[in-house]
Amino acid sequence: MFNEQDIINTTIDLVKIDSRNGRNSEDKIVQYISGILSNLKVDFKIVNHEGCRKSIIAYYPGINQAKNFLVCGHLDTVNIKDISLSKDGSLDVEFKDNKIYGLGSSDMKSGLSSIIYALKYLVLNNIKPAYDIFFAFTGDEESDKAGALYLLKDDLIKNTKLMLVGEPTNLNLGLGSKGQVWLEVRFKGKSAHGSTPKKGKNAIIMALNFIQEILSPDFFEKNDIFFPKSTANIGFINAPGPFNVVQDNCVVGIDIRMSPPETIVSIKEKVNYALSREFKKNEYELKIVDALESSFIRPESKVAMKLKSIINKYVSGKRKISLSYATDGSVLNTHANIPFVILGPGIPEVIHSKEEYVPVDNIINCVEIYKDIFLNLDQIIL
Numbered sequence: 001m002f003n004e005q006d007i008i009n010t011t012i013d014l015v016k017i018d019s020r021n022g023r024n025s026e027d028k029i030v031q032y033i034s035g036i037l038s039n040l041k042v043d044f045k046i047v048n049h050e051g052c053r054k055s056i057i058a059y060y061p062g063i064n065q066a067k068n069f070l071v072c073g074h075l076d077t078v079n080i081k082d083i084s085l086s087k088d089g090s091l092d093v094e095f096k097d098n099k100i101y102g103l104g105s106s107d108m109k110s111g112l113s114s115i116i117y118a119l120k121y122l123v124l125n126n127i128k129p130a131y132d133i134f135f136a137f138t139g140d141e142e143s144d145k146a147g148a149l150y151l152l153k154d155d156l157i158k159n160t161k162l163m164l165v166g167e168p169t170n171l172n173l174g175l176g177s178k179g180q181v182w183l184e185v186r187f188k189g190k191s192a193h194g195s196t197p198k199k200g201k202n203a204i205i206m207a208l209n210f211i212q213e214i215l216s217p218d219f220f221e222k223n224d225i226f227f228p229k230s231t232a233n234i235g236f237i238n239a240p241g242p243f244n245v246v247q248d249n250c251v252v253g254i255d256i257r258m259s260p261p262e263t264i265v266s267i268k269e270k271v272n273y274a275l276s277r278e279f280k281k282n283e284y285e286l287k288i289v290d291a292l293e294s295s296f297i298r299p300e301s302k303v304a305m306k307l308k309s310i311i312n313k314y315v316s317g318k319r320k321i322s323l324s325y326a327t328d329g330s331v332l333n334t335h336a337n338i339p340f341v342i343l344g345p346g347i348p349e350v351i352h353s354k355e356e357y358v359p360v361d362n363i364i365n366c367v368e369i370y371k372d373i374f375l376n377l378d379q380i381i382l
Contacts, residue, residue: 004364007117008100011363014109015102016090020079021142026054029075033137036116040123047150049139055147057154058135060122062377068132068159069377070338071370072148072328073112073166074141077104078352101357106346110358111166111366112137114345118370130378134160138328148328152335160338161381162303164373165329168346168358171315171365173308175341176227176322177330179294181256181267182235185210185275186285191248200246204239206279207250213274214254220262226299227259227322253289257324264291292330296322297339306380307341310372314365323348343369 019029030046037044037058044058055075062068083103084092093102100110119135121127134156138147151157167174187207192200211234213219220230235253258267268288275284297304299320311318329340345362373380 002117002120002367004360007113007363007367008095008360010116011100011105011110011113011358012093012095014112015093015100015105018085018089018091019076019104020083021076021140022079023052026075026139030054030056030137033075033112033116040120042119042123047147049146049150053139053146055139055150056135056137057156058119058137060119060129060133060135062129062131062133064131066159067161067381068134068156069129069381070134070136070157070160070163071115071166072136072138072163073108073115074138074147074328075112076140076142077107077109078142080352080354083354098360099357100360101355103354103356105356105358106168106348107351107356108167108344108346110346110363111168111344114363114366114370115166117367118374121371122374127375129374131381132159133374133377136328141328145328145331148331151332157332157336157338160332163329163332163338163340165327165340165342166344167327167342168344168348168351169321169323169342170347171311171343171345171362171369172318172321173304173311173341173343174323175297175299175304175320177295177327177342178227178230178257178259178322178324179262179264179292179330179334180326181258181264181291182289183254183256183271184287184289185252185254186287187250187252187279188283188285189246189248189250192246194244194246197246200248203247203250204237206283207237207252209278210274211252211254213278214271219270220258221266223259224261224296226296227294228324230256230258230262231324232256258294259322260294260296262294264293291334292326293334295330295333295340297341302382303339303341303380306376307343307373310376311343311369313372314368
């Protein structure tokens with residue numbers, strides 16, 4: 001149906017657009033995609049988030065409007081500062097060895113391109129799917145997930161029965177996603193001269209003792225075998241200095257990614273227990289910055305089996321997998337109990353780096369897979 005070069009060109013155009021996460025980062029890519037949607041005469045709206053971020057929500061009507069299928073792809077990329085730019089301000093893109101190289105090529109401009117061409121197929125062939133399909137091109141996914149949080153306020157999700165997130169999976173079927181808890185702990189010690197540390201209580205040492213507890217191999221429950229192990233990463237430790245002072249203030253940022261049976265509640269309980277066992281109440285302040293539950297669609301479910309059979313028609317050797325990172329789907333699953341799968345072109349191992357790339361075959365096959373999913377919604381959404 002489509003010339004492969006057209007799909008390649010669109011993907012390259014999207015990668016060239018500088019949409020690194022930050023103020024107004026989605027402006028240019030929203031303009032580009034809204035132009036495509038306008039030409040296709042697809043209904044859509046542009047959503048402004050706090051005046052400086054943008055998303056697009058497009059609607060394609062199906063036969064049955066009592067249910068809908070939500071397709072989601074984010075517009076922004078991770079913000080790598082020292083990236084090569086062309087004279088016109090666009091990102092440098094290279095096409096060689098049947099691969100597209102450039103920031104966002106896998107995460108997730110190739111996913112956006114695949115979604116657009118699968119939608120084009122429906123429009124140009126005047127095909128009505130079994131159910132309504134909404135397309136959410138979201139802003140600010142790489143930071144505060146403003147686009148996904150907006151969807152929680154939209155009436156469309158009242159009828160959403162399944163969500164497809166086009167994040168890079170190398171066309172493996174993502175049925176699980178680890179949850180996340182981001183927490184900050186401020187430790188309050190007692191100041192003293194650096195030459196007499198025993199007269200004070202060093203907040204940095206308090207923080208290090210707590211970190212040792214969090215990083216203990218026994219901190220997490222044994223994970224469900226389908227999921228990667230739960231992990232904790234120390235994102236930052238901040239104390240004001242200088243050398244010759246016993247610090248009475250230290251803040252630690254921790255990124256916990258949990259797999260079942262761990263939940264937000266169980267993680268909070270463990271963190272609070274670790275703190276209360278070691279410190280007095282006035283010696284610390286705990287702040288939960290963000291919390292998303294893990295998600296799971298059973299591999300033997302009818303939804304998973306049908307989606308896997310569609311993938312098998314176009315590519316072989318793909319697996320049902322669980323992913324370590326959170327997505328926009330994690331937001332809707334946590335707050336609206338909407339099940340989601342993650343399936344997209346791109347190589348997860350190279351994302352968020354200057355060496356990011358996507359194989360062209362990945363994109364072409366993904367367009368076909370998405371088309372087939374859209375045409376078989378009555379067998380996927382039960």
